[in-house]
Amino acid sequence: MVAGIIGATGYVGVELVRLLLAHPEVSSLALSSVSFEGQNIVDVYPNLRGMLRGKTDGVLTGADAVVAAADVVFTALPHGVAEQYADACVKQGKKLIDLSADFRFDEDEATFVEWYKKPYAFPAMHSESVYGLPEMNREKIRKARVIGNPGCYVTAATLALLPLLEKGLAKTDCVIVDAKSGITGTGRNPSEKNNYSESGESFAPYNVGKHRHQPEIARNCSKAAGKPVNVLFTPHLLPMSRGIIATVYAQTVRPVTEEEVFAIFAERYAEEPFVRVLPLGDTATTKNVRLSNWCDLSIHVVNGGNTVEIVSAIDNMVKGAAGQAVQNMNLISGFPETMGIDAIPAAF
Amino acid sequence: MVAGIIGATGYVGVELVRLLLAHPEVSSLALSSVSFEGQNIVDVYPNLRGMLRGKTDGVLTGADAVVAAADVVFTALPHGVAEQYADACVKQGKKLIDLSADFRFDEDEATFVEWYKKPYAFPAMHSESVYGLPEMNREKIRKARVIGNPGCYVTAATLALLPLLEKGLAKTDCVIVDAKSGITGTGRNPSEKNNYSESGESFAPYNVGKHRHQPEIARNCSKAAGKPVNVLFTPHLLPMSRGIIATVYAQTVRPVTEEEVFAIFAERYAEEPFVRVLPLGDTATTKNVRLSNWCDLSIHVVNGGNTVEIVSAIDNMVKGAAGQAVQNMNLISGFPETMGIDAIPAAF
């Protein structure tokens, strides 16, 4: 199979390159970049030297060449750019997996416009696109032609909350998601925020109450609960490169025990290849999922059984972005779901 | 004045050394250490070479010699050891400021025993000891002979919540404190937890629902509210050395505006020398308080006015420990409250 990446030189793009170079069913890779068109990706990312494995010569082309060459196209671009490629792919009988927010809101254009300040240019694409969280939408994903890959924080938070909400165990008036992310989430473009001198040895929240992942988490939660869920979301920036912890607080409709909640999670995720429900007593941590597609969930019942606290850990670049996109590629392509994304986490 | 430090070679102890060497009213320092008795503190902490300023020769003695020499004694010891020195100080007409938990619960021995597994050996000391959070107890501190210096997380969380609880604005059934601390909080003793290979480039909560600072925060909150406050406290360990962020979520009894909450905080802390209520729109961050005695508070009203989110930032070693202890020393000694602890935060 030929895989294509439009936007191969951003962090998400090159993480896709890293994963797809090692994917057994991807025989060829087509890569584009606006910033580095005409250059070789090995010169932009010298870690790739000697690792292209005959799948690509490394030369970065324009986006159209990628669409033309690939069976499955990944778009790893700023918000608001992927729609045109989705349209082109569908017209040419190809599939597209978008890693921006463009296809995360399906037909709910109003919410997209409210948070991303841009109308849909190709509404038909949003009618058929599928939200690519396999733990929610696996069967729809298998048949999709256009997939909107979830946000990183969203993945961590949603997986922490699904079982509780589906069972009607959580009160829906104020679910709190206190989330912390490594700095790779700010991307390759240098900024004051990701300057080591500003971000190393420091920690703070940002965009309190205003982060664009909030409506996406709320939408997922509301679907799971079957009614509107009010989500309070606070992201923080960690002085480290990779990893997200979402510490999630849900008030329960009745007192619960840890064993009861554990059983619900264990059952809900029993067949999931990328969710580990940790034994009671353990606590999820980013190092145990680093560079892997795992989402680790640890369960803590506090406040006399009236609050369930879930700690959710993912690697923001893998399960939070490129790894989940490959998981989606596997699903739409009929490959084994874990193929190429079964790396053992590097704990140190 | 002669200041003494029992336990001068732990991180809190040596932070006291650093501050007191620069304190204009401290003419002499007496230092003890169990681990390094007979050695010179300059050999344990070579950063102090050439910096003793004639206040000490640096030789680490036993504890009794410190009590004998000092006017004010600081105890920076494991829990359960300070009582005897408090008794000795009071008998000798000296004052003691303890940085362990021993004097944080006043006469509430039951709570202390529940969380610290040790009865009071000198109950009389707890009858007269004062909890050393100046923003709550300034006048009592001025007259105290024995002071229990607050916990680091507790300081950050309490200052975030006091104004809301005093005004009766926050619901008291479930206040959430999601706190994150730098690694110096784990102390000088090496452990798996503070091994760089384990703690660098990683992040996780610990002791979820079981941290000993929970009852101390709850007690402070209950005093402020005038009724029991249920506090849910989750500490996390950050991959950095210094700094605490407490992200605090309080549901309000009625919808509020940011301006209203800001006004309450601004008024409550108007005279406080070490609390900065940040302008609306700003967010507290550890770097802006690093190596200073400031507590920065930023105010965020979310959830349609039904939730107040306060971000509280301190340096865990300064306002969270040694700096606050010096603030207490200044109060009991009649010195200007900011003397020797007015360093400008080192933002990078």
Added chain:
Amino acid sequence: MVAGIIGATGYVGVELVRLLLAHPEVSSLALSSVSFEGQNIVDVYPNLRGMLRGKTDGVLTGADAVVAAADVVFTALPHGVAEQYADACVKQGKKLIDLSADFRFDEDEATFVEWYKKPYAFPAMHSESVYGLPEMNREKIRKARVIGNPGCYVTAATLALLPLLEKGLAKTDCVIVDAKSGITGTGRNPSEKNNYSESGESFAPYNVGKHRHQPEIARNCSKAAGKPVNVLFTPHLLPMSRGIIATVYAQTVRPVTEEEVFAIFAERYAEEPFVRVLPLGDTATTKNVRLSNWCDLSIHVVNGGNTVEIVSAIDNMVKGAAGQAVQNMNLISGFPETMGIDAIPAAF
């Protein structure tokens, strides 16, 4: 093939576990640990949960059971313990790859005793053991039964110097190796040195002129040069987990050009699967080899052609330890040399 690891819960041991779990020719893994015998490695390293792939149940046994079960045994132990297992392996027709210093000095017991303060207990083992640097000893390794895996600093330094010394281009009176390592090199045991509060945001040399890797580098260099080479070696500890940079300074016997030196390196390593000689103008960096078995070498001719400066970058846990050990296993087992250790470096 059954692979066994004696000392599976140290950092080097568990890095071997990570690599061998993913190795296509290793069907089964036998694991021992003194500290955690009887426990499951998943409880010690929760990153391994769900990743054992039927190769092991994770239970940590004693060492003898590993020797009995395995075809190839890895010893990842403190210095001075591996000899007995080498003897046992050879007697039972098995092979052993030792990751301590025990088999790095072949029959030169005097040097071993001088630096490691311990005589050889099984001299016969040292008569047949082979030093496991494939770039020096590939053919001998293929036939060996006992292999001494090189030190981490040694690997980086030796690969930087071999081509120059073999060609007689470098003066041998004072080759300088200024090396810097990530903290995983200090191992799993917590110490003051690897406490984050001491090692984060700080940097320093250690063991100046006294590090045990000095004689090993000197021996390798002398072999390459065919005469004694005097090596000055200074290790430093970096505030990061993984990676070594060796900045190597060699004075030349005559002025040289960068192009000339590049040609020598390119030719010397043309067939090497794990050495990348970077294009002139590039500089080796740890991030480009992270979590891979690559050694990156960049060439800089300075001082008017009279000094060659080589920057050598490896991942200390992979090419500097476990990865090179697997490379050796591949060689003695007749597997493709890169099997199981061809991961793409994770640059961030």
Added chain:
Amino acid sequence: MVAGIIGATGYVGVELVRLLLAHPEVSSLALSSVSFEGQNIVDVYPNLRGMLRGKTDGVLTGADAVVAAADVVFTALPHGVAEQYADACVKQGKKLIDLSADFRFDEDEATFVEWYKKPYAFPAMHSESVYGLPEMNREKIRKARVIGNPGCYVTAATLALLPLLEKGLAKTDCVIVDAKSGITGTGRNPSEKNNYSESGESFAPYNVGKHRHQPEIARNCSKAAGKPVNVLFTPHLLPMSRGIIATVYAQTVRPVTEEEVFAIFAERYAEEPFVRVLPLGDTATTKNVRLSNWCDLSIHVVNGGNTVEIVSAIDNMVKGAAGQAVQNMNLISGFPETMGIDAIPAAF
């Protein structure tokens, strides 16, 4: 005294602000910024909130207003901009301390032009300017009107080499300076280089053989030796914010002992208020000088007495920049040399 800072919002500028706000003899501060003119420095650096101490209202003006208001002007600007302000200051009877490279080469315009690609615009200024390394030029500094503050690497390297070269003990054909700096050295402007995702958990040299501090080190060394010294300089970037280690290798003209070299250093720096010659056996480290104006030097004689290795540690922002500039201000103003820059190093 009124101090002025032109370029107060870069890292060096704001470090000057931090130091001068605490300086007892500076009663008033005038601040300018091109990027933030008209704004308040408290909004750019919120750590300064509440810390201006009546010395400034924080409003950032243009450069001319600073020259007009100040008795001593600091220029913390890109290279090639300070000359005009030097001229203006001298004409108005003021003094200027420049923290760029503009006044580091005195009348040697040729070297400046070779490395900085710009001719002198005000040659007269360079005839009278003095190179501001107090350990070399204290008496000249006292009388100077224009001072060129040394480079950060240069300060660390020069102090390590002066005693050896002045005594004629070091061979001058190839002194090696292998130096490592924290990331604050790259400044406030975000770049790929200082993006945490690139620079955290990674390490590498840069500008090998081409760094602009090389000619400055060589010039200082040559002055000390009384003849040309050939310096080989390699800078590296550390994954941390502050601190420089220069590991310096000098071949000796005859075998020496550590005691002998220690005695030479101890004598040379006996009266220096900011140089600590560490006891033999100790090793200099950045944490022991952090946030202080100290330069720590440790002495290691290796290679049978034929090589002296000096480890030099400074805080690049203090002794390497702003602290040394204040030291120079103290000298030209007749204040005690340590005034305002005698902070105790913060080791963690």
